[in-house]
Every structure is written in structure tokens, then in C-alpha cells.
């Protein structure tokens with residue numbers, strides 16, 4: 001800045017020599033700056049207007065397409081249409097997002113923050129309040145130390161002016177002595193801030209993990225509800241940033257407040273010493289600060305909204321990355337890297353755009369902020385410091401008495417004033433620093449509002465989904481009722497169906513599963529089957545068939561309680577801890593992290609296994625039943641491996657069946673779970689399952705499995721179905737085929 005102003009001065013002098021007055025040069029400079037600012041403000045609007053014009057033009061050309069008026073080629077028109085469609089979707093999405101509450105410094109933010117604080121500090125006396133107390137004490141002592149150091153520095157200058165070497169050395173020693181506790185307190189403040197952030201984060205993580213796993217929320221949130229796109233990002237990154245931001249804000253708000261209070265008092269005291277008006281300086285500074293703060297508040301960009309959007313886009317980028325990692329093999333087989341790369345680039349570009357927009361908004365805001373804080377406040381500070389000397393009674397009396405007093409007393413007065421000036425200057429620098437921190441805390445508070453919105457929003461959604469309240473953009477129109485099946489309230493479908501545990505009926509334990517007029521409805525509110533009624537008892541081995549997408553797997557989702565029941569009644573046995581009533585095996589089995597033993601006993605733990613008195617030998621027997629004993633012999637039961645990659649598709653399916661034999665449930669929900677298993681092993685698996693007394697509910701397209709079932713449920717793909725006992729010929733279907 002100094003170099004620039006010197007340069008400007010030199011140029012102005014040069015022009016003055018050439019006859020151009022300095023004033024005209026200043027006008028030209030200010031005019032250019034104003035012009036640049038006008039261009040900066042208006043160009044985006046002009047650009048938007050031009051874009052709107054272009055869109056209109058494109059629309060007109062598309063409209064003219066039928067009349068043959070446009071000169072575009074069919075490919076260009078196609079591209080144009082696609083772009084317009086994509087833009088429309090984006091605008092709709094943005095409009096929807098804007099309708100939702102915008103994060104910012106408002107009542108909703110305070111409410112959400114209050115709710116999160118209650119989670120982070122659950123009791124008056126807890127670890128977090130202890131940390132907060134020690135932290136606060138450190139912050140207060142740091143302020144006292146700053147004031148003491150400022151006073152010492154004033155005294156040092158006074159003794160230098162007086163040429164008092166002995167006193168100077170003494171005060172300098174004191175100054176060094178105070179440096180040790182001062183630096184320790186500084187370091188302690190940072191340490192406590194980090195500890196506080198970690199403590200808050202731990203409380204929040206524990207709370208949100210508990211919610212995330214309540215009532216299968218991890219499934220519901222991503223499948224049945226559309227409000228949280230990347231739960232993983234919110235549960236990790238957002239919580240961490242929120243906790244750090246709260247802890248940092250605590251110190252960056254309280255410390256400057258203490259500073260201001262105590263420094264203000266110290267300044268007033270030293271003004272009083274100089275016999276000056278103690279209210280004039282503070283009144284002037286308060287009015288200047290209030291005015292500048294007000295201006296900054298008005299022109300401040302909406303940082304909360306900007307930060308929240310940035311976090312959204314960052315989350316989406318991570319989501320695309322994790323999708324690629326999860327589906328790497330499939331993508332590699334398809335050679336889909338071009339599409340995936342494009343998606344990754346698009347996601348990254350969107351993040352970059354958002355960050356660029358934040359940077360450019362910050363550029364002007366920080367410029368204004370710095371101007372106020374560095375120049376306007378410094379000027380006010382100078383006036384404040386000089387006021388007691390210029391208007392102080394001591395000064396006037398000194399001037400009046402100067403003719404009569406001796407030179408010694410004059411020296412003493414000068415040194416006193418120098419001490420006052422040095423101390424006041426140091427205190428003012430600390431005060432200005434405190435106010436600057438307070439002002440920049442405003443930006444942090446607004447950014448915190450963005451994170452609060454994301455974290456509190458996630459907890460709200462988790463609470464709601466745990467209670468079965470979902471919100472998802474459905475493809476169907478929200479009529480009050482769809483075919484008399486789904487009822488909507490406030491745009492949300494109501495799950496009116498009932499789940500009744502069979503032991504609730506007349507207090508008798510029954511193993512029966514019964515559906516009474518239950519519709520099969522997808523999370524998008526598509527009705528796949530309007531009404532389904534059937535009863536399955538132990539020993540009723542049911543084969544479920546039908547075309548793709550007819551609702552076979554959806555029936556299992558309803559039986560397992562994953563999808564809500566919108567009407568009718570579902571009677572199922574009450575689930576008992578450690579003894580599952582129904583056990584589901586999907587086509588692509590899930591391999592957990594851990595050893596071979598962990599794979600077989602999943603979702604049991606080793607402790608559960610011990611409690612059930614199951615030994616490694618029994619596990620080996622189970623492996624033999626599914627023809628996987630060679631894996632047990634090769635790797636043992638305790639070696640941790642990445643089973644997802646080590647086992648082949650068929651082996652993974654057999655491992656899943658091993659789980660079934662370990663748990664021995666009353667009902668097995670088998671969703672094409674042996675499609676990659678050889679036919680002979682598959683038959684033996686079904687035989688063993690029946691011998692164990694497990695009732696089979698099988699979805700399959702393989703006729704070889706028909707003989708293991710007694711009943712059949714056929715979906716026609718149009719919402720119709722037929723449930724009946726299989727006749728003898730159907731059971732022997734395999735023989736006819738061979």
C-alpha cells in the first residue's frame with residue numbers, strides 16, 4: 001500500500017509539473033476506481049440478461065422447429081433440447097432448495113444450535129463443562145497478562161526516557177519473567193480448544209451413530225427418504241467441522257469480550273490519571289465501531305448459505321468417488337471410465353465454481369473490512385489516545401505552570417506522558433485486535449450457521465425416519481388418495497397399515513406369517529401390487545415367481561419391515577434377541593470386515609457365538625454342508641481377510657447359506673441366493689435347510705428348485721397374483737425339463 005501511494009504521489013507530482021493540477025489527478029483516480037467498481041457490479045447482471053436472451057432465443061428456435069423456420073441441424077436441436085431439459089431440472093431443484101429454510105443468522109439457527117449444544121453438553125456437571133471452565137479461566141488470565149505486559153512496556157519506555165538504568169533493568173527482568181506464564185497460557189488456550197472440539201465431536205458422533213442405527217435408519221435414510229444425499233459426509237466431515245467451529249467460536253467470542261471489558265477499564269483508569277474526560281474516548285470509539293459494524297453487516301455476503309452449498313457439492317464429489325471404488329470391477333469390465341471421469345469432473349467443477357464464487361465475494365468484503373479495521377479504527381485510536389493529552393487538565397496545568405516550574409519536573413511530566421502513550425497504544429492495539437476478532441467472528445458465526453443447518457438437519461431427518469416419517473420426491477401426483485390405497489397428508493404418504501406380532505393375538509405364540517390386504521408400494525409411491533393376502537405357516541415352503549420388477553423382492557422388504565405398510569395388516573412372529581425369526585439372503589451377499597468365523601456368524605459377534613456354545617468344529621461342519629471346508633482348512637477361522645475380493649461369486653453365495661445354517665431361523669427369505677451355485681450343491685443345500693426345519697420362501701427362476709416347495713405365489717407383473725398349493729406334477733417340474 002505504502003509503495004503504491006508513493007508511486008501515485010510521484011506520478012501526481014510529475015503531472016503537476018506538466019501543468020495538470022494535483023486535484024484533477026485525484027479526481028481522475030477516484031473516477032477510474034468508481035468506474036471499475038460499477039463494471040464489477042453490473043457485468044454479472046448484463047451477462048445474466050444476455051444468457052436469458054440466449055435461452056429465449058433457443059426456445060424460440062425450438063418452437064420454430066415445427067414450422068421449419070430454424071436453421072439448426074437436428075443434432076444441434078437435440079443438444080439444445082437436452083441442455084434446456086437439464087437446466088430446467090437444475091432450476092427446479094434450486095427453487096425447491098430455496099424454498100427450504102436458508103441457513104443464516106436467524107431464530108431457526110439459534111434453535112438448532114441450542115438443540116446441538118444440549119447434545120454436546122448434556123449436564124451442568126460433565127467433562128465438557130469442566131473443560132469449558134478451565135478454558136474460560138485461561139482466557140481471563142490471558143487478558144490480565146496482556147494488560148500487565150502493556151503496563152510493563154509503558155514503564156520500560158518511561159525509564160528509558162528518564163535514563164534510569166537500574167529501574168529499566170528491573171522492569172525488563174519482570175517483563176521476561178511474565179513471558180513464561182503468558183506463553184504457557186497461550187499454548188494452553190489452543191490445547192483446550194482442540195480438546196473441547198474433540199469432546200463436542202465425540203458427543204455428537206455418539207448421538208448421531210445411535211440414531212443412524214436405530215430402526216434400520218441407515219437403510220431408510222438412503223432408500224426411503226430423499227432429504228439426505230450423503231449421510232456419510234454429514235456423519236464425518238460436517239460434524240467434525242461443526243464441533244471445531246463451535247469450540248473456536250467460544251474462544252474467539254469470549255476472549256475479545258473479556259479483552260474489551262478489561263482493556264476499556266484500564267484505558268479509563270489511565271485517562272483518569274491524566275485528569276482527562278474518561279467518557280469522550282470510549283464514546284467516540286463505540287460510535288465508530290457500531291457504525292462500521294452495521295455497514296459490514298449490511299454488505300456481508302450470505303456466507304452460511306455459500307458454505308452449506310459448498311459442503312453439499314463436496315459431499316457429492318466424495319459420493320461419486322466412493323461409487324467408483326465400490327463398483328470398480330463392473331466399471332472396468334464395461335470400460336465405463338469415460339462416463340465416470342466425466343461425472344467426476346462435473347462434480348469437481350461444480351465444487352470449484354462454488355469456491356470461486358465464495359472467493360470473489362470474499363475479495364470485496366475483506367477489502368472493506370480491512371479498510372475499516374486497519375485505517376478507520378487506527379485513526380479513531382489515535383484520536384482516543386491523544387484526547388487525554390490534548391484535553392487533559394494535567395497538560396493545561398503543565399503549560400500554564402511551565403514558566404515557573406523547573407526543568408526536572410518537566411522531564412518527569414514528559415516521561416509520564418510517554419509512559420501513558422506507550423501503555424495506551426499497546427492496550428489500544430490489543431483492543432483493536434479484539435474487535436477485529438469479534439467482527440471476523442461474525443463471518444464464522446454465519447459459516448457455523450451453514451454447518452449447524454447440515455448437522456441439525458441430519459439429526460431431524462434421522463429422528464423422523466426412525467419414526468417412519470419420510471419425505472421423498474415421488475413421481476406420482478399427490479392426489480389425496482391413489483386408487484384408495486395410499487393416503488397423503490401434507491404431501492407425505494401415511495403408512496396406515498399395521499404390523500401385528502402373532503403372540504399379541506390371544507396371548508398365544510404362533511409362528512404364522514400372514515398378510516391381509518397389504519399393498520406392495522415402492523418408496524416412490526408406485527403401487528406394484530394393490531392388495532396381497534396370504535398365510536404362510538411353518539412347513540409351507542413357498543416358491544415366488546413372476547417377471548422382473550413384479551414385486552418379488554419388495555414382498556421380502558415388507559416382511560422384513562424395511563418398507564412401510566400403507567394399508568392392511570401384517571402378522572409376523574415377534575423377533576427374539578439372538579434367535580432371528582426370518583433370515584434374508586440376497587443374490588449379492590454382503591461380506592463383513594473380519595475373519596472367516598465372522599463371516600459365518602454374521603450378524604452375531606464372537607461373544608454371541610460363545611454364549612450359544614458353538615465351537616469351531618461346528619463351524620467346520622457348517623462349511624462342509626455348503627462345500628466350503630477347503631477355505632476353512634486353508635485360511636483357518638481367525639485370519640482377517642478381504643472376503644469380498646477373495647471369494648468367488650458362487651463361494652460368497654455359499655458363505656451366505658452357511659450363515660443360514662448357523663442361525664437356523666424359522667423362515668428363510670431366499671432371493672435368488674443360489675443363482676451362481678452349481679445345481680448339485682444347490683439341491684443339497686435346500687435338502688439340508690428343510691431337514692433343519694427351516695421354512696423356505698424362495699424367489700428363483702430355476703425350475704430345479706421347484707421340488708423343494710409346497711406352495712407357489714405367482715405375480716403377473718400387472719399387479720395381479722395367485723397363491724396356491726403346488727400339484728404333484730409341478731413339484732416334479734425338473735424331471736419334465738430334463
Ligand SMILES: Nc1ncnc2c1ncn2[C@@H]1O[C@H](COP(=O)(O)OP(=O)(O)OP(=O)(O)O)[C@@H](O)[C@H]1O
Nearest residue numbers: 223522523524528547548549550551552553554555
Ligand atoms: N428403493 C426403491 N425405490 C423405488 N422403487 C423401487 C425400489 N426398489 C425397487 N423398486 C421398484 O419396485 C418394483 C419392484 O421391484 P422388485 O425389486 O420387487 O422386483 P423383483 O420382482 O424382485 O424383480 P427381479 O426379478 O428383477 O429381481 C420395480 O419396479 C422397482 O423399480
